[in-house]
Amino acid sequence: MEILIVEDKSEISRLIRFSLENEGFSCHSCSDGLQALQIIQEQQPDLIILDLMIPGLDGLELCARIRQKPGANDPYILMLTGKSEEMDRVIGLSTGADDYLVKPFSPKELVARVRALVRRSLRQPEKHQVYRTQHFIIDVEQHSALCQRNSNSSEILDLTNLEFNLLTTFVSNPNRVWNRTQLIDKLWGCEFCGDERVVDTLVARLRKKFEPDSANPIFIKTVTGVGYKFEDDPI
Incomplete structure (x- = not known):
């Protein structure tokens, strides 16, 4: 290294x-x-x-x-x-x-x-993992995230490492509710000792990358008093 x-x-x-x-x-x-x-x-x-x-x-x-x-x-x-x-x-x-x-x-x-x-x-998986939902394709090995806007339009998302890992976490577990502590452990590990608000900032940045209206998201939903969940039908 x-x-x-x-x-x-x-x-x-x-x-x-x-x-x-x-x-x-x-x-x-x-x-x-x-x-x-x-x-x-x-x-x-x-x-x-x-x-x-x-x-x-x-x-x-x-x-x-x-x-x-x-x-x-x-x-x-x-x-x-x-x-x-x-x-x-x-x-x-x-x-x-x-x-x-x-x-x-x-x-x-x-x-x-x-x-x-x-x-x-x-800890990155050795096998070639690809996660698919109706509107997203996440290729872990290639570190690529594709968003299907509609039947005729798709876009490769320009994501930072943290944004990619967060989206992969969501897409690989559709409809699961995540609290901030769980997301921090998933993204930063048990060594993290900062402010949980960093999760809200990261989610807001990710929403702006693909939500049609980031103020009224249709994919990454806020679960009041708990955290967040990703809604999209898996394939």
């Missing part, structure tokens, strides 16, 4: 690199958001450890750009934040970060978070 460390404080960057290389990971590092964007486009790392406060292009903007235009490899993003940056953590998760770590952190906790993301990748 190739890891890119984007951190402008050299002592923290060295600590991260030393801790991960001791565990067998291959690491590269840079200290500038614009430089990181170029490296990501050229090298396609598997995981990015991204500090929020970096020069050139801040961590939130860099995270958003990565998710807007994913390359052949859509990387996991572990965001580094300060103790006072709770709202930034919520925004970071809603723009596509997979997890966050609050400074100061221990090397053991860092390695544990990275290994948790690696395990999430390894």
